[in-house]
Amino acid sequence: MSRYLFVSLPLAGHVNPAAALANQLVTDGHEVAWAGSELMLRPMLGQDAVILRTGSRLFREQGGAGIASIRSLWARFIVPYAKFILPGVDRAVREFQPDVLVVDQHAIGGALVAERHGLPWATLAVSAMELTQPYRDLPKLVQWQQDQLVALWTGAGLPVEDYCDLLYSPHLVLAQTTSALTGPLDTGPHVRLVGPLTAERPAPSFPYQWLDPDRKHVLVTMGTLADDLSADFYHRALAALGPFGDTMQVIVVAPPSGLPSPPDNTIVVPRVPLLPLLPHIDTVVGHAGVNTTSETLAAGVPLVLAPIRHDQPEMARQVVAAGAGVRVRFRRVRPAELATAVTTVLGDPSYRANAVRIGESFRAAGGTAEAALCLAGLQQTMSDRRRSLSGAG
Amino acid sequence: MTASESSDTAGELFAEIAGILAEVTGVDPPAAPDVTLEGDLGLDSLDVVDLAVRLHERYGVDLLAFLATLDVDGLVGLTAGELTEHVAAAAA
Numbered sequence: 001m002s003r004y005l006f007v008s009l010p011l012a013g014h015v016n017p018a019a020a021l022a023n024q025l026v027t028d029g030h031e032v033a034w035a036g037s038e039l040m041l042r043p044m045l046g047q048d049a050v051i052l053r054t055g056s057r058l059f060r061e062q063g064g065a066g067i068a069s070i071r072s073l074w075a076r077f078i079v080p081y082a083k084f085i086l087p088g089v090d091r092a093v094r095e096f097q098p099d100v101l102v103v104d105q106h107a108i109g110g111a112l113v114a115e116r117h118g119l120p121w122a123t124l125a126v127s128a129m130e131l132t133q134p135y136r137d138l139p140k141l142v143q144w145q146q147d148q149l150v151a152l153w154t155g156a157g158l159p160v161e162d163y164c165d166l167l168y169s170p171h172l173v174l175a176q177t178t179s180a181l182t183g184p185l186d187t188g189p190h191v192r193l194v195g196p197l198t199a200e201r202p203a204p205s206f207p208y209q210w211l212d213p214d215r216k217h218v219l220v221t222m223g224t225l226a227d228d229l230s231a232d233f234y235h236r237a238l239a240a241l242g243p244f245g246d247t248m249q250v251i252v253v254a255p256p257s258g259l260p261s262p263p264d265n266t267i268v269v270p271r272v273p274l275l276p277l278l279p280h281i282d283t284v285v286g287h288a289g290v291n292t293t294s295e296t297l298a299a300g301v302p303l304v305l306a307p308i309r310h311d312q313p314e315m316a317r318q319v320v321a322a323g324a325g326v327r328v329r330f331r332r333v334r335p336a337e338l339a340t341a342v343t344t345v346l347g348d349p350s351y352r353a354n355a356v357r358i359g360e361s362f363r364a365a366g367g368t369a370e371a372a373l374c375l376a377g378l379q380q381t382m383s384d385r386r387r388s389l390s391g392a393g
Numbered sequence: 394m395t396a397s398e399s400s401d402t403a404g405e406l407f408a409e410i411a412g413i414l415a416e417v418t419g420v421d422p423p424a425a426p427d428v429t430l431e432g433d434l435g436l437d438s439l440d441v442v443d444l445a446v447r448l449h450e451r452y453g454v455d456l457l458a459f460l461a462t463l464d465v466d467g468l469v470g471l472t473a474g475e476l477t478e479h480v481a482a483a484a485a
Contacts, residue, residue: 066431066438067468134438137457140464313438331435332419 002379003031005098007089007110009081010040010056013291014104014126017176019045020199021102021124024368025375035085035092035110052095054088065331067141069309070129074145082108082152089113099379103169105130108149111166112156120382122375123168125175128290128318129311130167131191132182172378174371176294180361181318192374195365196294203273208280210267212249216282216346219272221253222306223289230287231258233306233330237285238262240335241342248342251277275299283345285338287330288312288319297324300359302351304341306330323354407477413451414473417444426474434473452484459483 004025008018022032022045034041034049037056045051059077063069086109093101093113101121103110106129114121125131135141149166164170173191185191211217220237222230234254241250242263250266252259259268274292278284278299286292288307293315296303303325305316319325326341333341345351366373407426415422418434430436436444445456459479460468 064432065435067465068431071465071469137461138463138468139461141468144465317438327439329419329435329437329439 001029001031002099002376003033003096004100004102004375005052005089005092005096005110006032006034006036006102007085007107007113008034008036008041008104008124009107010037012044013289014106015041015044016199016201016291017126017197018102018104018124019049020197020368021174021371022049023199024372028372028376033092033096033098035089050096052088052092054085054092057084063309065309066313067138070135070141073310074148078106078108079148079152082112083155085109086112086156090116093117093119100375100382102174102375105167108152108166111169112152112158115153115158115162115164116156120171120378121169122172122174122378125173125177126290127311128177128315131175131177131185131187132314132318134311134314134317171382172374174374176290178358178361178365180358181297181322183318183321192370193365194371194374195362195367196291196298197368197371198275198291198295198298199368201275203276204271206269206273206277207267210249211280215246215265216248217280218248218250218283218285218342218346219253219277219281220250220285221272221274221292222287222308223292230254233333234259236333236335237338238266240338242266244339244343248346251281283325283342283351285342288316290315293319294362297355297358298362300352300356302345302355304328304338304345306333322358324351324358325355326351403477403481406481407474409451410477410480411473413444413447414476417447423473426472426477428473429469430471430473430476431469448480452480454480454483 006018006022008015025032034051036054038051038053039056041051059081064072089109090113101110101114101119102124103121105123105125111121150163153163154160171190175193176196178193178195179185218241222233234252241248245265248265252266252268253272254268255270256268262268274295278296278301281301283302283304284296285304288305289312303319305319305325306328307313307316308330316327320327326345328338328341411422414434417440418436420434448454448456
């Protein structure tokens with residue numbers, strides 16, 4: 001049995017995959033604790049989770065698009081959050097005495113504390129922002145990120161000559177994707193593509209009897225972070241798909257009050273049970289968030305993607321390159337263009353075939369069970385190494 | 394070349410580039426040189442590829458090589474005017 005300390009970001013999209021892995025470790029008989037804000041984590045992790053509190057601070061929700069959104073994510077969230085949680089994670093390590101830290105790729109504070117204490121740590125690459133190096137053609141942007149990581153390293157009292165890339169643990173990187181989606185990657189053997197980390201979760205009710213088996217079903221879901229921005233997109237989507245009442249039914253995930261009197265072929269619901277609903281769905285119109293996109297592909301369902309910010313454009317690029325969907329422009333796509341995108345994906349079976357292929361690669365990659373095995377292997381390697389070092393000494 | 398000819402040429406080039414940007418982004422062409430490509434015109438990573446192809450075909454300019462020289466603030470704040478100046482210098 002080993003002791004794993006999880007350090008994530010206070011965002012559902014980051015915590016949920018980490019929690020799926022944590023549950024697997026607990027099932028396997030290991031001990032798990034979380035270092036973070038109890039206020040943020042408790043509702044997502046439930047009453048049984050052990051949370052070692054780092055305190056809470058609200059960081060400004062990230063706006064903008066493109067490079068501006070990356071700049072804002074780093075300057076206003078990743079870097080200040082790393083500094084904020086550092087003392088709390090340090091206390092958590094001293095209190096919980098973990099064997100291994102499991103650190104979200106952008107929860108840099110966890111990596112810093114692990115290095116401070118000389119503990120093995122694994123990077124959990126939840127987002128699609130780093131692994132494929134989408135900004136490799138912009139070397140000054142990459143350097144700007146590295147400069148900030150080095151500043152965090154030295155700011156944490158670590159000697160600059162020992163610096164290691166805080167985005168990638170030198171011991172183990174668990175990435176919730178596969179090369180069927182990313183394309184070929186030039187990574188070392190310690191980078192393990194385990195596929196999406198998904199756990200069973202409570203399913204809200206859904207009026208399945210409304211679904212007409214003779215029509216195609218389109219699910220429109222633009223994520224939780226972008227509700228304000230999404231309203232206009234939803235209006236365009238309804239205008240695009242409403243005229244296809246004979247052949248299509250549309251399920252829109254949004255606050256129903258924001259979309260009064262939708263077309264006859266459309267229902268607006270605040271939440272859907274995504275995993276049980278997906279087998280009924282023919283295409284998903286989404287914002288290319290990693291988790292929804294991965295779960296959709298895992299179900300073999302192709303996508304029309306309108307990425308908004310952060311890693312979403314890169315996720316959309318991968319889906320398009322893999323032939324499992326098409327991309328439209330979130331801010332500017334006109335209803336006619338969106339209708340064409342949806343009918344294209346519905347009409348050409350190659351999109352579904354590629355989604356199915358990616359879904360199969362996800363299952364073959366092993367998900368949480370494989371990730372837990374990789375962590376057990378890491379723990380074993382590190383304790384063997386310690387034993388041989390002390391034996392030699 | 395006289396100063397007024399030079400400024401006419403620069404004005405024509407700006408109008409051409411503004412037209413290309415309008416075609417790429419699908420929004421109205423930038424009315425002034427200080428319009429930013431990403432923030433004001435909504436130029437995204439797909440548009441950048443499209444724009445690069447068009448600038449290369451028309452002027453033989455390598456947009457991606459130019460972007461690679463810019464730092465973060467330079468990328469975020471890149472204006473239609475700066476792009477025009479780069480094309481003028483690179484195509485000269």
